[in-house]
Amino acid sequence: MNVFSAAIAIVLIAIKKQTTTIVVEIGNDWLKIVEGRASTKGIIVRNSHFIKLSEIKGSVSDAVGGIFKDKQWSKDNVVVYLPRHLVTTRILELPSVDLKEIEDIVSLHIGKQTPYSREEIVYSYKIIGPGKEGYARVFLVIARRHLVDERVDIMTKASIKPRKIALSSEGVLHWFNTFYARNLLSADLQVIVLIDIDSNYSDFIVINKGILQFSKNILIGANHLIEEKDVYINKFAEEVDHSLKIFNEETNNIIPGKVFLSGAASNIEDLKELLTVRLGLPCEVINPLNDLADKDKSHITTVTARFISLSPILGILTKPKELEFDLMPRETRMEQMMEEKRKIATVTGVLFSAVILMLSILVAIHINNKNIYIAEVKNKADSMKTASDDVQRMRLVIDLVQERQNASGDVLNLLNEITKLTPKEIYLTNVDVENKGKVVLKGRANAISDVYKFVTALGSSVFLEKVRNTYATSKEENNIAYADFEIVAEYKKTNKR
Numbered sequence: 185m186n187v188f189s190a191a192i193a194i195v196l197i198a199i200k201k202q203t204t205t206i207v208v209e210i211g212n213d214w215l216k217i218v219e220g221r222a223s224t225k226g227i228i229v230r231n232s233h234f235i236k237l238s239e240i241k242g243s244v245s246d247a248v249g250g251i252f253k254d255k256q257w258s259k260d261n262v263v264v265y266l267p268r269h270l271v272t273t274r275i276l277e278l279p280s281v282d283l284k285e286i287e288d289i290v291s292l293h294i295g296k297q298t299p300y301s302r303e304e305i306v307y308s309y310k311i312i313g314p315g316k317e318g319y320a321r322v323f324l325v326i327a328r329r330h331l332v333d334e335r336v337d338i339m340t341k342a343s344i345k346p347r348k349i350a351l352s353s354e355g356v357l358h359w360f361n362t363f364y365a366r367n368l369l370s371a372d373l374q375v376i377v378l379i380d381i382d383s384n385y386s387d388f389i390v391i392n393k394g395i396l397q398f399s400k401n402i403l404i405g406a407n408h409l410i411e412e413k414d415v416y417i418n419k420f421a422e423e424v425d426h427s428l429k430i431f432n433e434e435t436n437n438i439i440p441g442k443v444f445l446s447g448a449a450s451n452i453e454d455l456k457e458l459l460t461v462r463l464g465l466p467c468e469v470i471n472p473l474n475d476l477a478d479k480d481k482s483h484i485t486t487v488t489a490r491f492i493s494l495s496p497i498l499g500i501l502t503k504p505k506e507l508e509f510d511l512m513p514r515e516t517r518m519e520q521m522m523e524e525k526r527k528i529a530t531v532t533g534v535l536f537s538a539v540i541l542m543l544s545i546l547v548a549i550h551i552n553n554k555n556i557y558i559a560e561v562k563n564k565a566d567s568m569k570t571a572s573d574d575v576q577r578m579r580l581v582i583d584l585v586q587e588r589q590n591a592s593g594d595v596l597n598l599l600n601e602i603t604k605l606t607p608k609e610i611y612l613t614n615v616d617v618e619n620k621g622k623v624v625l626k627g628r629a630n631a632i633s634d635v636y637k638f639v640t641a642l643g644s645s646v647f648l649e650k651v652r653n654t655y656a657t658s659k660e661e662n663n664i665a666y667a668d669f670e671i672v673a674e675y676k677k678t679n680k681r
Contacts (some may be wrong), residue, residue, distance in 0.1 A: 190594065197312060200676060204221050204258070204261060205221060205262075205500070205501045206218070206261060206262045207262075207263050207264075207355075207497045207504075208265075209265055209267060209496070209497065211237075211382075211383070212267070213237055213383055213407075214234065214236055214383055215233075215234070215237055215240065215248070216232075216233075216497060217233045217234075217531065218232040218418045218501070219232065219257055220230045220501045221501060222362075222501060222502045223477050226475050227476050227477060227498050227502060228478065229474075229478055229639045231255050233251045234492065243338075243341075243503050244338050245341035245342045248338060248342040248344070249343065252344065259345070262339070262344055262346045263337060263347055263348050263350055263500055264346040264348070264350045265350035265351060266327055266349060266350070266352065267385065268351070268385065269384075269385035269387075269403060271325050271326060271351060272297075273323065273353075273399050273400075274297050274323075274324040274328075275312075275322070275397075275398065275434060276321070277321055277322075278315075278322055279318060280318070281314070281534065287575040290307075293324070294324075297326060300328065304328060305328060306326075306327050306332050306349075306511050306512075306514075307325060307327070307511070308410050308509045308511050309322050309323060309509075312395050312396060312397060313392075313395065323397075323399075329513065329525050332511055333513070333626050336349070336513070343477045345520060346495070346512075347520070348510045348512055350500060350509060351509040353387055353396065353399045354396065354499070354507055355496030355497065355507075356389060356496050356499055356511050357396045357499065358462050358499035358500070358502050358503045359403060359499030359502060360391065360444070361394050362503070363475045364470065365391075365394050367494070372441075373442050374392060375392045375438055375441060376390070376441060376442050376444060377389070377391075377428065377443040377444070379445050379463070380447040380495045381445065382405050382448065382492055383404065383405050383406050383491045383492045384403070384406075384408075385401060385403050385404070386402040386405055386420070386447075387402075388401070388424060397431075398431045398434070398435070400430065402423045402427065404416050404419060406421060406451065406490065406491045406492070408420075408493060409448075409455065410440060410448075410452060417452075417455065417458060421458050425462055428440075428463060441465070442465060442467075443459060443467045443468070444467075444468050445468070445469045445470070446469075446470050446471070446472060447493025447494075448490065448492060448493055450469050451490045453645055456469050472494040494651055533625075567634050595675075597647060598617065598648075599615070605642055605645060607634070607638065609629055610627060610629050610635075610638050611627050611628045612626070614626040614627070615664060617675070622672065623673045623675050624670065625671040625672075626670045627641075628667065629656075629666065630666065631665075632667045632669075634667065634672075635653055635656045635667055636653070636656075636668045639653050642671065643673075648676070649673065649676055651671065652672060653670065653671050653672075654669075654671065654672050655668075656668060
């Protein structure tokens with residue numbers, strides 16, 4: 185049953201992996217780790233841990249490993265994402281609508297989109313819509329390889345293998361589409377701007393009909409807008425205005441209908457009013473914490489209430505399997521695919537073994553039932569044999585009594601004869617005179633030669649014939665040597681009394 189129990193445990197773990205995800209961000213100033221899953225009532229955050237990197241004593245990998253150990257988190261369903269300010273994005277129009285051709289074109293021209301060599305970068309892309317006739321619009325994400333390797337190395341040293349290296353912008357997109365996009369359709373707002381404000385950067389995103397159309401990094405975040413508001417708030421407004429103009433130029437003056445501010449925006453006073461005037465667009469502040477299903481958010485709000493954004497994390501928890509951007513290095517991804525196949529093969533093997541075990545148990549039960557029936561029959565036969573043996577023994581006793589009643593004292597004479605012939609060197613331990621004339625003598629002698637002399641003496645008796653020793657063996661007990669023997673003979677009936 186151990187195999188069957190192991191199979192059930194593996195299935196339960198697999199089900200848990202499907203419903204629970206752990207999201208990790210290793211940024212420039214914060215380490216964010218959240219375990220949770222989506223539900224009909226919102227995002228359920230099971231546990232979380234937030235800490236500034238400056239407060240970590242020792243290596244980040246040790247800190248991550250310690251957190252997972254303390255929280256007793258599974259290391260199997262982990263997604264790491266890169267903050268927007270650590271990547272470069274490009275919107276490309278490629279002369280093809282064939283998926284394979286687009287992949288080849290991106291691979292061929294990726295080196296022209298960045299000053300770094302191909303070996304120094306990793307990239308991912310998704311098609312975001314058609315361009316002019318025969319063209320496709322592609323959203324391209326490029327990251328320095330050392331940034332990705334650094335995070336993979338941190339997780340590997342903590343004995344964790346992340347499933348993906350995602351992009352924070354896509355997490356923000358999924359979060360917004362899940363909780364707010366439906367309301368925009370009813371308000372006929374097809375194009376909107378979403379500005380997600382994190383601790384030391386902000387992500388300027390344009391969404392058109394639920395699709396990510398544009399993203400620009402603004403290196404001003406909640407740290408600047410809260411702690412040095414007078415210095416940075418106007419600069420932030422200028423950067424937002426500049427980003428909006430770049431989007432307009434790239435899309436032939438598509439004007440968004442509304443601006444949404446998320447992340448830490450709810451803690452920045454006067455920002456909504458300033459942007460409304462500066463951009464000439466209505467602005468609305470939305471708080472990601474409102475989308476948590478947990479009524480008690482104290483374990484999160486104490487840390488996140490002022491400076492950091494949870495939007496990317498909540499979006500990834502909402503749709504972890506629908507993340508299209510993956511900046512995991514190709515060779516690492518191949519290793520993970522092989523590892524995943526091995527795990528699937530292991531689970532399949534265990535389940536197959538469990539099925540075989542159950543069939544074996546059923547066969548064993550059937551065989552056991554048969555054995556029980558056979559044992560019952562055997563017991564009945566044994567009981568009958570016992571009765572038969574009792575009758576046989578009674579018959580032998582009767583015959584022996586009758587023989588003794590008709591005997592002329594032969595047995596007594598025989599015993600008397602044996603006693604006379606037994607020398608002092610011989611010690612008899614057993615004298616057995618059987619009904620059929622067989623005599624068995626067992627005992628001890630000082631030496632084997634004494635046994636042979638005793639056999640010769642017995643052979644000269646008128647009561648015995650065919651005297652022979654069955655065995656004579658030298659032994660020692662308490663440092664005293666002796667010979668152990670058995671003598672067999674046949675006795676003759678006589679009229680001598």
